[in-house]
Amino acid sequence: MNAITFDVEIKGARKQFGSNVVLNDIDLEVKQGELLTLLGPSGCGKSTTLNLIAGFLEADQGDVYIKGKKVTKVPPYKRDLGMVFQTYSLFPHMTVLENLSFGLKLRKVAKTEQKKKIDRVLELVKMSGLEHRYPRELSGGQRQRVAIARALVVEPELLLLDEPLSNLDAKLRHELRAEIKRLQKEIGVTTIFVTHDQEEALSMSDRVVVMNAGEIEQISTPTVIYNHPETEFVFQFIGKSNSFEGEVIETDGRKISLKLGEEIIHVNPANIIGENRSLRAADEVKLYIRPENIHISSTRETSSPTMELQPAKIIQLNYLGTSWEVDVSLQGKTIQLLTNSYDSAWQYGSEVYVGWNPSEIMLIKK
């Protein structure tokens, strides 16, 4: 027996449609009670993975275990799961109540018990009082709440969410995002969430699985995924970044000295992304820096000893509500930065000073 109990284990799963490999020998473990997100662009294999767990697809190779039981060949209706679909998938010919009692009836739950469970779950999703409505009579957000309630009312072993928010408008999406997170923690049901929206993944998950081309790129907490991406793909996929070309001058184990334009900078080897971490002199590298890590100021003075500001010119100012997105021209190159400290004197063409801490720079060997 393992010390940690995994609610879901996928071992060496491989799936191919014709000659197209959609899952290439993936291993995945989902801890009890966690909200795990499968994140990636379309076609990365995240939905296939979810369908393997749900039982709608069978892997060509490898096995799926749910709560320690091998379910590779168990059909979906015998897996005791809850699932929420992108298109809500409420039964249109049944009222909210009938939709919710569907799974309970199949589990032969007594009538009085059914009512109790349904009332409780409707209260959880804030839909009490709408039991006798048909799905047609509900708004998109309400439909998705009912769909979540329908998945939860049977008290499933696992909750699977297949892009449940992507058909909703931005405001509702935000609202339900928080709601799902709250519900999940309240009930403690192990949840697997599939999305292509990185913001959704980062804000909701305990752990994020970033997938690409049928393989898992990185499994980690949202902060680690964002701040310490392990592969170039993860770095490119999550968040925005500015890139520069550089050349290694020398390495001494504790720091790497690089030539960036006319400048020499020193970077910590921990900031190297990707498989190839050994750098030697004269290696060409790509340097990346996130927009929010670039500082901007009207004056050259800075409180940080490691940061040196350089003159730049504003070429674009976008107000985002909580922050400003600023494009500046630095030595003829356009870089984008994100700032909260906005000087109202700034306008197109203003002279400003920008800079960054070398510790914020990520490196990838070319």
Added chain:
Amino acid sequence: MEPLRNYADQEVSEQVKVTGEPQRKTKVRKRRSWIAGLLLLIPILLFVFGFFIVPMLYILYLSFISTDNLNGADAVYSLQNYITLFTDSYYLSSMWLTVKISLYSVLVSLILGYPIALTMAKSSPKIRGYITLLIASPLLVSIVVRNFGWYLLLLPNGTINQFLMNIGLIKKPLNLLFSELGVVIGLSNAYLPFMVLAIATSLYNIDPSLEKAGAILGASPMRSFLTITLPLSLPGIVSGCVLVFSLSMSAYVTPSLMGGANVPMMPVVIYDQINTLLKWTFGSALSYVLLGITLLSVFFFTRAFEKSKFREVFR
């Protein structure tokens, strides 16, 4: 709790906000497009009026004449034709026979057609195309030719009887031709495509994720079919049944070729009255009774479903 949002209402209120001048303009524009639409419809409206409504009204007029003199001063107007029709047991049994055989044909084509439609709905578009072609192909052959095909198969010494006698299942030939069974076989064969295509269309409209949702909640494929797919395909079943029923009620070629004098369905009786006995007025009354029975049956059948517990499906 989240306030109830009624999106339909919102749309209406947005329209109301448009005030004054622009509203009048849209009204004028709407009226213009309406007139343009009417102009385009005029040819077909004239055609339908001249070649369908006028003859129908003329037949209705004829049905109230109880003398052989069709017009002029000698014509006697009365309900006599209708009274004879509803008191003579021959015509009453013909009405019942017509309804009975049509119901059987509906039942047979439903039982045979549903699995085909389901197969089509589950197939890839390519396979679906092939099945559609196969299902619709009998429609490419004249109904007379098709009936003679059945004729050869069902004759007392035809292929089917010969086969059954050869394998020793029966001693003397079954009465397949010139019987109700023969007519039901012919009609359900002829109208099967309508049933299949009507059901398939409603099956295509069912979101495939609904069955997945059913499965995840614990419903076996059979259970999912009975509680989700079947109820949601009711609109297709109803329209398929209505189509096959109305077509069977008014079928002439199949009952006369495959039933003959043994199966006097109403269209055959009407034909005899008009073409053989030259009783135009009585034939007209029979036609209107047939039309009435068909319309009423269809109305109550459809109504029954739309008022049933599955009424939500029909919205």
